[in-house]
Amino acid sequence: MSNHNRLELVLPDWIDDEIDFSRRYIDDASRMGLAIGLARRNVELDSGGPFGAAIFGADGDLIAVGVNRVVPQNCSVAHAEMMAFMSAQARLGRYRLNEDGSRYLLATSAQPCSMCYGASFWAGIDALVIGARAEDVMELSDFDEGPLPADWEGELGKRGIEVRRDVLRDQAREVFELYRNRAGASY
Amino acid sequence: MSNHNRLELVLPDWIDDEIDFSRRYIDDASRMGLAIGLARRNVELDSGGPFGAAIFGADGDLIAVGVNRVVPQNCSVAHAEMMAFMSAQARLGRYRLNEDGSRYLLATSAQPCSMCYGASFWAGIDALVIGARAEDVMELSDFDEGPLPADWEGELGKRGIEVRRDVLRDQAREVFELYRNRAGASY
Numbered sequence: 072m073s074n075h076n077r078l079e080l081v082l083p084d085w086i087d088d089e090i091d092f093s094r095r096y097i098d099d100a101s102r103m104g105l106a107i108g109l110a111r112r113n114v115e116l117d118s119g120g121p122f123g124a125a126i127f128g129a130d131g132d133l134i135a136v137g138v139n140r141v142v143p144q145n146c147s148v149a150h151a152e153m154m155a156f157m158s159a160q161a162r163l164g165r166y167r168l169n170e171d172g173s174r175y176l177l178a179t180s181a182q183p184c185s186m187c188y189g190a191s192f193w194a195g196i197d198a199l200v201i202g203a204r205a206e207d208v209m210e211l212s213d214f215d216e217g218p219l220p221a222d223w224e225g226e227l228g229k230r231g232i233e234v235r236r237d238v239l240r241d242q243a244r245e246v247f248e249l250y251r252n253r254a255g256a257s258y
Numbered sequence: 259m260s261n262h263n264r265l266e267l268v269l270p271d272w273i274d275d276e277i278d279f280s281r282r283y284i285d286d287a288s289r290m291g292l293a294i295g296l297a298r299r300n301v302e303l304d305s306g307g308p309f310g311a312a313i314f315g316a317d318g319d320l321i322a323v324g325v326n327r328v329v330p331q332n333c334s335v336a337h338a339e340m341m342a343f344m345s346a347q348a349r350l351g352r353y354r355l356n357e358d359g360s361r362y363l364l365a366t367s368a369q370p371c372s373m374c375y376g377a378s379f380w381a382g383i384d385a386l387v388i389g390a391r392a393e394d395v396m397e398l399s400d401f402d403e404g405p406l407p408a409d410w411e412g413e414l415g416k417r418g419i420e421v422r423r424d425v426l427r428d429q430a431r432e433v434f435e436l437y438r439n440r441a442g443a444s445y
Contacts, residue, residue, distance in 0.1 A: 075322060075345040075346075075348040075349045076268060076269040076270075076271070076273060076274065076345070077266065077267075077268050077269075078266070078267045078268070078341075078344050078345060078348055079264065079265070079266050080264075080265045080267075081263060081264050081265070082263040082264075083263075084263070086263060087263065135262060141353050142353060144353075145347050145348065145351055145352055145353045146344055146347050146348070146353055147343060147347060147353045147354060147377065147380040147381050147382070148335065148340055148343060148344050148377060148380075149353075153335055154265075156334060156335060157265050157333055157335055158262040158263070158265060159262075160332050160333050160334060161262040161265055161332065161333070162262045164332055165332055166328050166329060166331075166332045166333055166334045166336075167334060184376060184380075185372075185375070185376030185379060186373055186376030186377040186379070186380060187376070188372070188376060189371060189372030189373030189374070189375060189376045189377075189404055190334065190335060190373040190376075192372060192373070192402070192404045192405075193334040193335075193371075193373060193404075194334050195334070215379070217376055217379045217380075218379075218407045218410075218413040219407060220405045220406060220407055220408070221407070221408065223405075226405040
């Protein structure tokens with residue numbers, strides 16, 4: 072018996088076909104539109120759970136995207152935000168994105184769960200833009216968001232991570248309705 | 259430009275040479291001894307940060323191990339606990355370890371940071387055995403543990419995850435002293 076020393080996490084092939092990596096996303100609405108679009112396509116194409124995320128540079132350049140891959144990859148870590156962090160870090164070749172002194176932003180279709188929340192502190196982002204609220208996720212699905220510090224938003228602020236919430240919230244909620252209607256199993 | 263769709267995380271080769279996967283670890287001390295040994299070897303062999311973790315089945319059988327790989331893998335997610343969760347899930351072929359109705363335990367050489375804490379809720383473990391305290395880590399190194407819910411231990415208990423702390427705490431602390439003496443950069 073040996074350990075599983077080599078782990079591979081793979082995002083769906085449709086990402087490279089459908090996402091325009093040369094486009095600039097200059098405001099929160101366009102960034103969130105991309106994150107929600109990823110979540111929606113992930114449901115429609117049955118490639119994972121109803122969550123999408125994307126990381127942008129200071130000029131609105133798209134660095135990397137992620138979608139939920141928990142079930143297809145048999146990996147509880149493979150949430151959309153985590154996939155986006157890891158992909159962005161692989162692309163830039165460093166474990167803390169903003170170590171170059173530039174600013175990075177994560178847009179995520181739903182409020183990060185306890186794991187992705189914690190990961191946000193180490194990834195090297197300067198802003199976190201959120202679509203659906205945790206209460207939306209729990210109202211519209213069986214997904215659990217996990218426990219957070221009482222002032223979770225303030226804790227991010229203290230460490231230099233700005234939070235903007237409710238961006239395209241209604242559109243973000245619709246993805247959970249779509250997912251529910253397709254009767255996906257929650258995990 | 260395309261996304262980095264294929265992510266690879268690799269544990270060090272010495273794990274298969276040094277760890278006996280046929281051995282049973284029947285008590286918390288032997289399980290923690292393994293986790294601390296992994297952390298120590300990771301420092302000595304310069305393959306990552308001073309953290310080790312291991313996952314055991316109900317009979318003390320070793321399912322998977324992890325060490326911190328943040329710097330060598332350019333990945334802020336590659337903490338010891340996360341590597342152990344992902345490796346165990348890859349080996350058992352499911353995203354929630356205890357979905358088979360059996361019990362799983364994570365032993366970690368130091369209290370999980372905010373990310374690994376959050377990840378513990380989704381991985382499918384029933385017990386969390388901790389060596390060094392967060393205050394030890396912060397006293398002996400520059401590593402940041404991140405914010406947790408005020409009653410972090412109670413939140414785990416509420417969701418059926420038992421916590422046992424201070425197991426071989428002094429021995430766990432020594433790894434951070436070793437790391438400091440070798441003047442590793444904290445991240």
